[in-house]
Amino acid sequence: MTEDRNEPDAFVARLLPADFMLDRSKALSTQLYQLLRDAIVTMTLQPDDVVFERALADALGISRTPVREALLQLAREELVRIAAQSGTFVAPVKREQFAESALIRQVLEIASIRRAADIISTRELEQLHDIQEAHRRAIERNNAVAAIACDNAFHATVCTAARLPRVQQLVEFARAPIDRVRHVTVRDPVVADVTLKQHQRVLDALEKHDADAAEQALREHLDDAFRRQQAAYDANVALFEGR
Structure with missing residues (x-):
């Protein structure tokens, strides 16, 4: 895995389609959960990739709260691992x-x-x-x-x-x-x-x-x-x- 792969800008570019827009009338955390889950399941995001919470929130113009909520749901499904003091990473396929x-x-x-x-x-x-x-x-x-x-x-x-x-x-x-x-x-x-x-x-x-x-x-x-x-x-x- 290259160093460039785990840069915030590269992460956002891989994750967000050019035409992606959030529907502000619906739960943001649900939409982010589906966005991130699809990226992980299709291997757009691969094991050990860093999930840049702040970069994603900034790119979408939202607070970090719905991003965190989405990540907690993905953690319960063992699709990401949240490491205290280290960050959030895409989980391996064991x-x-x-x-x-x-x-x-x-x-x-x-x-x-x-x-x-x-x-x-x-x-x-x-x-x-x-x-x-x-x-x-x-x-x-x-x-x-x-x-x-x-x-x-x-x-x-x-x-x-x-x-x-x-x-x-x-x-x-x-x-x-x-x-x-x-x-x-x-x-x-x-x-x-x-x-x-x-x-x-x-x-x-x-x-x-x-x-x-x-x-x-x-x-x-x-x-x-x-x-x-x-x-x-x-x-x-x-x-x-x-x-």
Whole structure:
């Protein structure tokens, strides 16, 4: 990690899109939390990067209070570490944390898909088809960030179809270490095509309201994805674990 990477101006430039504006009618801490979380999950901010609280507040013309509130929430999710007298840093992706996240995700999503297979609506099936098409277009454009967003949207829609909103929130929370690995390493178009085909098998089973087939297709997809993500983690362990 270069020295320039951990300069306040470089931090702000990486974090804030050119057109970024806060909505003053909404909670500033919530918006900052989402901004910082997205940057960490997509690896725009990497393990051990310094989070410059004052520089961010100054760039946005706000007090440091909402920035601190956002950072405290991220600390509870183990996405940043706040060191007394030293500052705030992006947290590493620990191996055990990554493996635990994959396990939690599999348990929750498999339980959800069996319920979804029984009660999924025609509208939700159409949404899954639309997501598949958007995913395909993102792959064609070599837009890895958009492709991962479509991948996550597919899984989120299945949870929504199961009428289990809190399960989806838990999956979203648990998936952060996995997504951090994916955003650095999973950019192979062959892998992306495999994911599309695996999603299609899940969708085919849901259209038939076949819970057993849906579970099997999802289990195979998640197991295959974890094997690839684990290999990617091992190949980039120094980046993920930080100093």
